[in-house]
Amino acid sequence: MLGQILGHIVTHLVIPFSIYGVLWRARFKTRVDWLFMGLISLCYTVYIYLSGRWDWLGYPLRNVLLLFFAISLIRSIFQNRAIPFFVPRLPAWNFVYFIQTFVILLFGSLAFFAFQGTQPPPDRVSLAFPLKHGTFYVAQGGNSAILNYHHLSESPRFALDITRLQDWGRRASGIFPGDPTHYYIYGDTVFSPCDGVVFVVQDSLPDLFTNQVDTAHIAGNYVGIRFEQYNVFLAHLQPYSIQVKVGDTVRVGQPLGRVGNSGATSEPVLHIHVEQGSQADILSRPGVPIAFNGRFLVRNDRVVIP
Numbered sequence: 281m282l283g284q285i286l287g288h289i290v291t292h293l294v295i296p297f298s299i300y301g302v303l304w305r306a307r308f309k310t311r312v313d314w315l316f317m318g319l320i321s322l323c324y325t326v327y328i329y330l331s332g333r334w335d336w337l338g339y340p341l342r343n344v345l346l347l348f349f350a351i352s353l354i355r356s357i358f359q360n361r362a363i364p365f366f367v368p369r370l371p372a373w374n375f376v377y378f379i380q381t382f383v384i385l386l387f388g389s390l391a392f393f394a395f396q397g398t399q400p401p402p403d404r405v406s407l408a409f410p411l412k413h414g415t416f417y418v419a420q421g422g423n424s425a426i427l428n429y430h431h432l433s434e435s436p437r438f439a440l441d442i443t444r445l446q447d448w449g450r451r452a453s454g455i456f457p458g459d460p461t462h463y464y465i466y467g468d469t470v471f472s473p474c475d476g477v478v479f480v481v482q483d484s485l486p487d488l489f490t491n492q493v494d495t496a497h498i499a500g501n502y503v504g505i506r507f508e509q510y511n512v513f514l515a516h517l518q519p520y521s522i523q524v525k526v527g528d529t530v531r532v533g534q535p536l537g538r539v540g541n542s543g544a545t546s547e548p549v550l551h552i553h554v555e556q557g558s559q560a561d562i563l564s565r566p567g568v569p570i571a572f573n574g575r576f577l578v579r580n581d582r583v584v585i586p
């Protein structure tokens with residue numbers, strides 16, 4: 281867990297702000313040198329802006345990042361406006377250019393895949409957002425694995441994991457606390473996102489600490505609702521919090537249970553996904569993209585519901 285926290289701080293703060301520091305101060309010898317540094321900072325900024333988890337340290341930092349990028353880039357343009365385009369260098373410089381090209385290609389591709397993940401796929405099923413009374417954050421969601429780790433699997437391909445933002449735009453009191461009750465989403469009421477009939481309920485699995493995962497029961501406590509030709513799943517709920525039973529007809533907005541930390545999840549989130557197929561097809565048919573009140577939600581989107 282400490283490694284995860286350190287890795288997070290390095291990728292979200294240390295690397296980008298060090299790059300902006302170089303842009304801010306450096307007097308480049310040539311425009312080519314400046315261009316390499318400018319491209320590195322652009323690619324890294326787009327990559328971490330789109331794919332970073334900004335609910336860990338505080339959502340406003342995401343905009344601080346953009347602001348510092350813009351300011352250091354503008355200052356750098358002014359500071360280096362009277363330099364030659366290119367001058368011959370010692371052959372050792374080729375190695376520097378090689379490394380810089382590699383970094384640009386690496387983070388350029390990551391930025392491209394992150395952007396691709398924000399693009400809505402066709403044929404989305406329309407649902408109501410399943411939480412109320414707060415600002416919610418999409419921790420996993422989108423159309424590529426870099427924004428949504430579920431995307432690697434067939435059925436939960438378009439699943440979302442949702443947290444709640446509070447207290448400086450953070451999802452918990454702490455960066456990665458072990459106690460699930462320290463996450464603001466924990467205990468939130470989950471509301472039915474659709475009209476339908478409940479066809480499966482699991483209610484008796486325990487809530488875990490965040491360093492434990494129940495790999496034998498991936499979804500933990502969950503509800504499955506039959507809606508038109510789809511199966512809708514809401515997972516990782518609190519034990520014995522589910523207020524509906526198999527066969528119940530539910531209406532959109534009806535309370536179903538509370539967000540917990542059961543099953544295989546790294547922290548309390550509401551997991552929701554939709555599959556095609558019959559009720560017997562759980563986790564064996566392709567996942568369906570979702571539009572919540574018309575929006576295809578991806579990582580770093582926020583939803584404010586009064």
Ligand SMILES: [Zn+2]
Nearest residue numbers: 439440441551
């Ligand atoms: Zn999930």
